[in-house]
Structures are given as structure tokens and as C-alpha cells.
Amino acid sequence: MAPTLTLAWKSVRNRKVTAMLTVMTVAISVILLLGVERIRTQAKTSFANTISGTDLIVGGRSGQINLLLYSVxxxxxxxxxxxxxxxQEFSxxxxxxxxxxxxxxxxxxxxRVMGTNHTYFEHYKYGKKQPIEFAKGHEFNGLFETVIGSEVAKKLGYHIGSEIIIAHGISDVGFSRHDKLPFKVVGILSPTGTPVDKTVHVSLEAIEAIHVGWESGANLGNNPSANQLEMMQFRPKQITAMLLGLKSKIQTFALQRQINDYTQEPLSAILPGVALHELWGMMSVAEQALMTVSGFVVVAGLLGMLSSLLTSLQERRREMAILRAMGARPRHIFSLLVLEASALTLIGLVIGTASLYVLLAAIGPIIQQNYGINLELNPLSVYEWGLLVAVQLAGSIIGLIPAFRAYRQSLSDGMTIRV
Structure with a gap:
């Protein structure tokens, strides 16, 4: 086997250009296959890590995915x-x-601007029950103070002491802005890789204050000044949702049923983990489509390698005949072609895997900043190793086709083959 392996390696080196193109085809296929799998698993992990330690999310009566999407x-x-x-009753x-x-x-x-209170900074957790922390500054205390996420500060160039203007509704246009009520940045949160980074946090009282003089989204013109509003006492009339942490996990389902059956107003209580699982289930079609496309790319790469081997085989018939004349048996010719295909596949796997890690290191920070997906440079998982083994086996099996043809030709060609 060792002489055959050496001969196969020398044969590959003798056809450098063809071998390099074949290796690059396999490598690109592997990059796409493992890249899709890595992004899929890391995206799922990032989604799951967005909220941690919260037992129930409560909002107005709606589907659990909709409630999860707008609240988290x-x-x-x-x-x-x-x-x-x-x-107040349920808190x-x-x-x-x-x-x-x-x-x-x-x-x-x-x-997005989110109104909340001090319990948010004390109890909200993400990842593996990691609390949110301040990179600079502190919580809001005054009526017109705000704490911003790391992405808000970075993209808009804000720092402690900056003033910002909040707009009514999602569309930030001139007529909807609360121009006379600027907020002062008193805190900037550390990066979390979650929607917290892209959120402007203010107090619940501030949400009420800036909407004095507004009715159904329209400014009626009777807008008190900031000084006048600071002299007034505000109490929230309504909120969008609430996150609940329970004393015991055993009480989760009982409280969920009690909230869902609440007679004072229609409410929905959902379990974050169950809602996340359902959300990911809805995205499974796109996930499977990506895996299917990457699988076809691998197949295309292997077929490209097969085409290359079959094309070069016609040019190597004299080489095979010479090997036969020097005492090589048909099984040696067969093994030579299989080893060549296996070697090309293996080199493609190594280069493709190494290139993937280089790409992840380069684009990981960009993806995290723009999409909140943390692409960690973890070792290959068992499933990813299984994918690589499957590709290697497929490459070796592909090599059986030209090997069998070379085996048959070597029996009949001898030294009389005309090239």
C-alpha cells in the first residue's frame, strides 16, 4: 500500500493545475456546507440566548410568536x-x-425606544443568565435621562452627555418628533449580541410625559416644557408587555393558566423557550433549503472531480500500460486511482475547513454587529465531523468509477496503445 500511496501522490503532483482546480472545487463545497451548518447552529444559539432566566412573557391576547417578537x-x-x-396585580x-x-x-x-424601570437593569438576563452591564454611566434617574445600547452608541456616535430626540411611532420623521423634550444619555450598556444593543431605554414616566398633548398619534399643540413636566407626577396607564421571574419553576404552568384565563382583560402568557422553539420551527423550511443547496454544491464539486479524473484518464492510458509492463497488477492500478481521488478530497476538506475558520474570524464581528449572531470559533462538532467523513467517503466512492475503467483498460491496452 505504501508504494501505491507514494505513486498516487507523485501522480497528483505531476498534474498540479488539474489537481489544484479539483481541490479548490471540493474546498469551496466544504466551506459552503460547513458554513451553512455553523451559521444555522449559531443563529439558533443566538436566538435562544436573547433572553434567559425569564419564566413568562405576558402581553395582550395574541399568538405566542408575535408576543415573543415584539417583546424580546x-x-x-x-x-x-x-x-x-x-x-400591578401580577407583579x-x-x-x-x-x-x-x-x-x-x-x-x-x-x-426602538423602550420604557421600563430599574427592575430591568437588575433582573433582565441573556445568554447563560448573564446580567446586562454598563460600559459607561449609570441607570436613568431623572425624567429625561436615557440609557442606550452599545450599537446605538456606536452607530450614532453618542457618548455620555449626548442629547437625543425621540420620535412618536416607528417612523422617525420631523412632524412626529418630540423636539422640545431632548433626552440626556447617562448610561451606555456593554455589548450583548442581543436586541438590547439596539434599544434606547427610558423610564415609564418619561413615556407618559412626552405624550402629554398627543392624542391618537397626533400632536394637538398643547405641549408643556421639560421644566413643567418635571414638576408633574406621572404614572403609567398602560404598558406593552411584562417579563416575569417566578419563585419556583413548579408554579409556571399554574400562573400561565391563571393569566390566560384572566377576566379583567384578554392576556396571553407564554414560555420563552417554547415560543423560541416554535419560531425556529417556522424557519426550518429556509434552514432545510439552505442545507439542500449546500448539499447540491458538494455533489457538483464531487462530479467536477469525477469529470477531471475521467478526462485525464484517457491521457494516462500509456502511463497505466507502462505500469502494467513494469509488473503492476490491475488491482494496483485500481488502488492508484482510488487513492488519488481520496487524496484530492482529503486535501480539499483540510483547505476548506481551514478557510472556513479564517472567514469566520474575518466576518464574525460584522455579522454580530449587523444581525446579532455570534459566530464563535468553536471546534468542529460531532455532526460537522460526520459531514466531513461523508464527503470523504463520497470522494472515495467517486474515485471507484475512473478506477474501474482504468482497471479494465489496463488489461487490454498493453504497450500497443495509440495516443
Whole structure:
């Protein structure tokens, strides 16, 4: 086997250009195959890590995916709000350890504005129950103070002391802005890789204050100044959703049923993990489509290698005949072609895998900043090793076709072959 392996390696080196093209085809196929798998798994992990330690998410009656999207991912809008009295009742429930109120609806230059209180900074967690931390500054204390996410600060160039203008609704246009009520940045959060990075946080009282003089989204013109508003006492009338942490996981389903059957107003309580699983299930079609496309690319790469081997085989018939004359048996010719195909596939796998890690290191920060997906440079998983083994086996099997042809030709060609 060793002499045959050496001969196969020398044969590959003798056809450098063809071999390099074949290797690059396999390598590109492997990059796409493993890249899709890595992005798929990391995206799922990033989605799952967006919220942690929260037992229930409560909002107006709607589907659980819609509730999850607007309350956690800041995507879309709520169908209904929650009355403040309902929040107070359930936040003081005997099963509830902490409650985080959330009020959405406003924006700032494409970033969502969220009203909340100090419990958000104390109890909201992401990843593996990691708390949000301040890179600079502190929580908001004054009525017109704000804490911004890391992405907001980076993209808009804000720092501690900057002033921002909040707009009514998602569209940040001139007539919808609260121009006379600027907010001062007092805190910038550390990066989390979650929607927190793209959120402007203000107090619930501030949400009420900036909407004094507004009715159904329209400015009626009676807008008190910031000084006048600071002298007033504000209490939220409604919120968009609330996040609940319970004293015991055993009480989760009982409280969920109680909230869903609440008679004072229609509410929905969802389990974040179950909703995330359903959301990912809806995306499984796109996931399977990507895997199918990458699989076809691998097949195309292997067929390209087969075409290359079959094309070169016609030119190598004299070489095979000489090997036969020197004492090589048909099985040696057969083994030579199989080893060549296996070697080309293996080199393609190594180059493709190495190139993937280089690409992940280069584009990982860009993807995290723009899409919140953290592409970690983890070792290959068992499933990824299985994909590589499958490609290697397929490459070796592909090599059987030209090997069998060379085997048959070597029996009949001898030294009389005309080239």
C-alpha cells in the first residue's frame, strides 16, 4: 500500500493545475456546507440566548410568536396593551419574584425606544443568565435621562452627555418628533449580541410625559416644557408587555393558566423557550433549503472531480500500460486511482475547513454587529465531523468509477496503445 500511496501522490503532483482546480472545487463545497451548518447552529444559539432566566412573557391576547417578537426582539407591534392595574396585580402575585414592565411604540433614528424601570437593569438576563452591564454611566434617574445600547452608541456616535430626540411611532420623521423634550444619555450598556444593543431605554414616566398633548398619534399643540413636566407626577396607564421571574419553576404552568384565563382583560402568557422553539420551527423550511443547496454544491464539486479524473484518464492510458509492463497488477492500478481521488478530497476538506475558520474570524464581528449572531470559533462538532467523513467517503466512492475503467483498460491496452 505504501508504494501505491507514494505513486498516487507523485501522480497528483505531476498534474498540479488539474489537481489544484479539483481541490479548490471540493474546498469551496466544504466551506459552503460547513458554513451553512455553523451559521444555522449559531443563529439558533443566538436566538435562544436573547433572553434567559425569564419564566413568562405576558402581553395582550395574541399568538405566542408575535408576543415573543415584539417583546424580546423588538420586531412588529403589539395588538393590544396591558392595563397598569393588571401589571400591578401580577407583579405582586405570590408566585412572582420579580416583574419587568415594557412599553414600546416610539423610536429614534431607526432604533426602538423602550420604557421600563430599574427592575430591568437588575433582573433582565441573556445568554447563560448573564446580567446586562454598563460600559459607561449609570441607570436613568431623572425624567429625561436615557440609557442606550452599545450599537446605538456606536452607530450614532453618542457618548455620555449626548442629547437625543425621540420620535412618536416607528417612523422617525420631523412632524412626529418630540423636539422640545431632548433626552440626556447617562448610561451606555456593554455589548450583548442581543436586541438590547439596539434599544434606547427610558423610564415609564418619561413615556407618559412626552405624550402629554398627543392624542391618537397626533400632536394637538398643547405641549408643556421639560421644566413643567418635571414638576408633574406621572404614572403609567398602560404598558406593552411584562417579563416575569417566578419563585419556583413548579408554579409556571399554574400562573400561565391563571393569566390566560384572566377576566379583567384578554392576556396571553407564554414560555420563552417554547415560543423560541416554535419560531425556529417556522424557519426550518429556509434552514432545510439552505442545507439542500449546500448539499447540491458538494455533489457538483464531487462530479467536477469525477469529470477531471475521467478526462485525464484517457491521457494516462500509456502511463497505466507502462505500469502494467513494469509488473503492476490491475488491482494496483485500481488502488492508484482510488487513492488519488481520496487524496484530492482529503486535501480539499483540510483547505476548506481551514478557510472556513479564517472567514469566520474575518466576518464574525460584522455579522454580530449587523444581525446579532455570534459566530464563535468553536471546534468542529460531532455532526460537522460526520459531514466531513461523508464527503470523504463520497470522494472515495467517486474515485471507484475512473478506477474501474482504468482497471479494465489496463488489461487490454498493453504497450500497443495509440495516443
Amino acid at each position: 426582539f423588538r420586531i412588529g407591534n403589539a395588538t393590544n396593551n396591558i392595563d397598569w392595574k393588571s401589571y 405582586q402575585h405570590r408566585s412572582v419574584e420579580w416583574a419587568i414592565p415594557i412599553s414600546l411604540g416610539d423610536s429614534h433614528k431607526g432604533f
